[in-house]
Amino acid sequence: MRVEAEKKREVVIRVRDLYKVYRMGDTKVYALNGVDLDIRRGEFCAITGPSGSGKSTLLNMLAGLEHPSKGEIVIAGKHIEKLNEKQLVTFRRERVGFIFQSYNLIATMDAVENVALPLSFRGMGKAKRAKRAKEYLKLVGLERFMTHMPNQMSGGQQQRVGIARALAVDPQIIFADEPTGNLDSKTTMEVLKLMQTIVRERNQTLVMVTHDNNLATYADRIIKIIDGKIVSIEENHKEADLEAAREEGAQKNKDCKEAAREETPQKKMTEEKESGENL
Numbered sequence: 001m002r003v004e005a006e007k008k009r010e011v012v013i014r015v016r017d018l019y020k021v022y023r024m025g026d027t028k029v030y031a032l033n034g035v036d037l038d039i040r041r042g043e044f045c046a047i048t049g050p051s052g053s054g055k056s057t058l059l060n061m062l063a064g065l066e067h068p069s070k071g072e073i074v075i076a077g078k079h080i081e082k083l084n085e086k087q088l089v090t091f092r093r094e095r096v097g098f099i100f101q102s103y104n105l106i107a108t109m110d111a112v113e114n115v116a117l118p119l120s121f122r123g124m125g126k127a128k129r130a131k132r133a134k135e136y137l138k139l140v141g142l143e144r145f146m147t148h149m150p151n152q153m154s155g156g157q158q159q160r161v162g163i164a165r166a167l168a169v170d171p172q173i174i175f176a177d178e179p180t181g182n183l184d185s186k187t188t189m190e191v192l193k194l195m196q197t198i199v200r201e202r203n204q205t206l207v208m209v210t211h212d213n214n215l216a217t218y219a220d221r222i223i224k225i226i227d228g229k230i231v232s233i234e235e236n237h238k239e240a241d242l243e244a245a246r247e248e249g250a251q252k253n254k255d256c257k258e259a260a261r262e263e264t265p266q267k268k269m270t271e272e273k274e275s276g277e278n279l
């Protein structure tokens with residue numbers, strides 16, 4: 001049963017024999033020391049481990065923010081380790097969403113403008129951007145905070161804006177590095193539950209780094225790293241339960257997604273056209 005279900009969900013991230021070595025004077029730091037990993041569509045994976053174990057390094061490699069020293073990272077069939085800087089910019093813009101610990105909102109923009117910003121990089125018109133941003137702010141429960149500036153919102157509300165911003169571009173994969181690191185425990189639980197529900201409903205892949213084992217229990221799989229190596233991969237939810245949750249979510253989400261698809265911009269930014277990549 002489980003094998004069948006897994007077959008249906010393709011591998012979206014494949015990592016093979018991945019190394020990242022930093023040179024510090026005469027010594028070498030093996031931040032990643034031979035990592036192999038497959039992550040499937042619709043999975044919520046938590047990467048855990050002690051401080052300095054290589055969690056952020058792995059996330060940064062997967063997100064195309066840093067080049068590996070050696071090894072393969074294949075995302076949706078493309079070898080990320082072979083892309084140049086310009087190609088990586090296109091990859092990040094088209095394929096991935098980021099949720100940061102420090103929210104990274106633009107202080108001079110209100111909630112709608114912050115969520116709409118990445119849509120402008122995709123060439124979406126102003127009115128459509130604002131409409132889409134409002135839909136996603138509603139999705140994260142911020143309908144009453146559309147015109148609030150970041151400093152007029154709590155940490156949890158700001159992180160919800162960050163989540164809406166990451167999701168509004170409809171990315172295949174969402175990367176989150178300690179997304180609740182600045183939140184109190186109640187808000188942390190709310191934000192994690194929200195992330196879990198939304199990615200399940202939309203069959204997206206979420207990869208989250210956390211040093212907190214309790215938070216990792218929200219994930220479907222918990223990948224533990226020590227000294228740059230994966231030491232355990234723990235299945236956290238029964239695959240049959242996950243399939244049921246995904247199907248229920250997919251049904252709920254169908255109308256919303258169809259509406260969003262209608263709004264997909266016809267044109268991409270000139271820069272993207274010029275880059276001529278076909279990720």
Ligand SMILES: Nc1ncnc2c1ncn2[C@@H]1O[C@H](COP(=O)(O)OP(=O)(O)OP(=O)(O)O)[C@@H](O)[C@H]1O
Pocket residue numbers: 022023024029030031049050051052053054055056057058211
């Ligand atoms: N730019 C760099 N130059 C040299 N060493 C680095 C660099 N970035 C990371 N490292 C080293 O690589 C190792 C892994 O770091 P990484 O930030 O991935 O750990 P982490 O598990 O995310 O830690 P934390 O939970 O404290 O954020 C550490 O030993 C760190 O000191």
